[in-house]
Amino acid sequence: MSAYPFKTRFNETTRGQCMFFLPGQSGMYGFVCGAPATDEKSFCDCHHKATHQPLKKGKITFFDLSAGSLDDDTDHEPDLTEVLQ
Template identity: 85%
Template sequence: MSAHPFKTRFIDTTRGQCMFFLPGETGMHGFVCGAPTTDDKSFCDCHHKATHQPLKNGKISFFDLSAGSRDDDTDHEPDLTEVLQ
């Protein structure tokens, strides 16, 4: 049995079919998974999980470096490399 039983050419897909390009297949004439999808998603459940990773709890810290004196230079504004770590 094929690993992708619903394999379909991208150009022939319709709404409700998985649009995940199979390895080595790209472009309009490439093959996609073609498995049925739910809720008008572009990918089947398997490929949706593979392509949509949950966001990690990231934290962006902002330190107002312009408030303090830096080497007695009161006119200093931080650049992006000083703000983001």
Template identity: 75%
Template sequence: MSAFPFKTRFMETTRGQCMFFLPGESGREGFVCGAPTERSYCDCHHKATHQPLKKGNVFFLDASSSAAPDDTDHEPDLTEVLQ
């Protein structure tokens, strides 16, 4: 028994079939999972391809507070901000 019982050529797929390319297959002549689904991927392949975003910390640098001593209208360039 095949690990992918609904295996279908990409060009022969219809709406409602999983479009996940099988390992080693790609392009028009490649095979896709083909399992019935209401989305682009079946539940198994949706979980494999869509990872939830991790909550990250964002830090902002206020470059305007580090003005040059002799220049009151100093706008820092990108190299000064990234240091």
């Protein structure tokens, strides 16, 4: 028994069939899953879950390095008035 019992050529698919390209296949004459797709989706439930992952909330961290040195050394850059004296 085939792992993809509904395997169909891409150019022969109809609305309501899974359009997920099978491994090693692409283009108009490549094979797609072909399993029934629901709710006007392009993929069957299995391939929809594999291709549509929910976005994870990202955490963005900003470091303000202008406030001072991280290692508390005395690295001091003189300003113009100190240089001219």
